[in-house]
Amino acid sequence: MRVLIPAAELARRVAELAGRIDADYRLVGDGGGGRRGHRPRAQDDPLIAVGVLKGSVFFLADLLKRLRVPVAVDFLQTASYGAGGEHRGEMRIRKDLDLSIRGRDVLLVEDIVDTGFTARTILDLLRHRGARSVRLCALLDKTAARQVEVPIDYRGFAIENVFVVGYGLDHGERYRNLPYIAVWQAEGEPPATAPTAPTPPTSERSISGMQFHHTDQAPAAIGPYSQAVSVDGWLYTSGQVGLDPATGELVAGGFEAQARRALENLRQVLASAGCGFSDVVKATVYVVDLADFPRLNALYGEAMAEHRPARSTVQAAALPRGALVEIDLVARLRPGAG
Ligand code: IMP
Numbered sequence: 625m626r627v628l629i630p631a632a633e634l635a636r637r638v639a640e641l642a643g644r645i646d647a648d649y650r651l652v653g654d655g656g657g658g659r660r661g662h663r664p665r666a667q668d669d670p671l672i673a674v675g676v677l678k679g680s681v682f683f684l685a686d687l688l689k690r691l692r693v694p695v696a697v698d699f700l701q702t703a704s705y706g707a708g709g710e711h712r713g714e715m716r717i718r719k720d721l722d723l724s725i726r727g728r729d730v731l732l733v734e735d736i737v738d739t740g741f742t743a744r745t746i747l748d749l750l751r752h753r754g755a756r757s758v759r760l761c762a763l764l765d766k767t768a769a770r771q772v773e774v775p776i777d778y779r780g781f782a783i784e785n786v787f788v789v790g791y792g793l794d795h796g797e798r799y800r801n802l803p804y805i806a807v808w809q810a811e812g813e814p815p816a817t818a819p820t821a822p823t824p825p826t827s828e829r830s831i832s833g834m835q836f837h838h839t840d841q842a843p844a845a846i847g848p849y850s851q852a853v854s855v856d857g858w859l860y861t862s863g864q865v866g867l868d869p870a871t872g873e874l875v876a877g878g879f880e881a882q883a884r885r886a887l888e889n890l891r892q893v894l895a896s897a898g899c900g901f902s903d904v905v906k907a908t909v910y911v912v913d914l915a916d917f918p919r920l921n922a923l924y925g926e927a928m929a930e931h932r933p934a935r936s937t938v939q940a941a942a943l944p945r946g947a948l949v950e951i952d953l954v955a956r957l958r959p960g961a962g
Pocket of ligand 1: 735738741742786795
């Protein structure tokens with residue numbers, strides 16, 4: 625069997641998704657979104673994570689271990705695939721939820737969205753039961769197999785249209801316990817023990833030809849945006865502030881420490897698309913106090929070395945998370961990168 629997604633890559637992506645879910649659900653209202661003015665989520669109003677048995681259990685367990693928002697867990701089981709991996713063209717509930725979801729924020733956690741019938745039906749059911757909000761988190765997305773539209777709010781990996789096993793996914797109830805995702809090939813063939821395929825790219829390409837970049841070396845996007853998007857040979861980064869990717873918190877040490885970290889985050893985002901500071905053509909710098917500008921200039925100059933991209937500087941009344949400096953970049957992709 626060919627390893628499609630190694631265990632380390634699964635762990636990396638699960639952590640990223642957990643970071644986004646945490647950020648979106650830390651406040652109550654509209655299914656998260658982190659809008660100002662909404663109250664912090666109380667322990668007695670947990671997010672309800674609904675796992676679809678049996679395939680999602682490994683993913684669900686790893687994801688929930690990384691969540692910091694109050695969360696309750698429940699399970700649903702449907703029957704749509706036969707033991708041989710064949711679609712029966714119908715879906716029924718084999719095991720229903722134990723918890724009431726009326727008025728609650730619900731996160732449906734799926735192993736894989738294939739034709740989309742299962743997720744679509746369950747999402748409709750959960751909404752029908754009066755949930756305050758319902759979102760879908762799916763580890764794998766076989767976009768080419770889709771027959772009904774299903775918006776995936778948190779997507780682990782887009783994969784090719786092949787039958788996969790491992791990390792909860794089975795073929796005839798076998799291979800669920802593989803710690804990686806592999807492409808199923810033939811009964812009886814021993815599963816691969818080491819990755820045989822390169823690490824999947826840290827980017828996803830949409831129909832419009834845009835590519836969305838992620839790296840866990842920079843803070844995960846904490847809202848409906850990407851760390852960077854490339855299109856037509858250009859890379860556009862989101863603004864980076866001095867958040868530490870490991871903790872999700874602003875680094876201690878004031879302006880200089882934040883500026884260094886923001887630049888380091890940008891360096892990592894550029895690297896994830898195969899570029900560096902020497903490829904930057906335009907930078908926009910936002911500072912809360914223009915008096916800090918000379919210090920920014922020194923650090924920025926160090927990062928850019930002899931390179932001198934175009935730049936705009938703006939004094940902003942406030943920046944996200946109370947940051948003192950934010951920077952975004954436009955860079956030219958190197959041939960063959962991004
Ligand atoms: P859908 O209704 O076609 O989207 O199918 C979703 C369900 O089919 C998943 O929750 C899995 O149980 C199963 N499934 C779809 N593709 C695969 C696969 O490649 N491997 C294992 N199970 C799969």
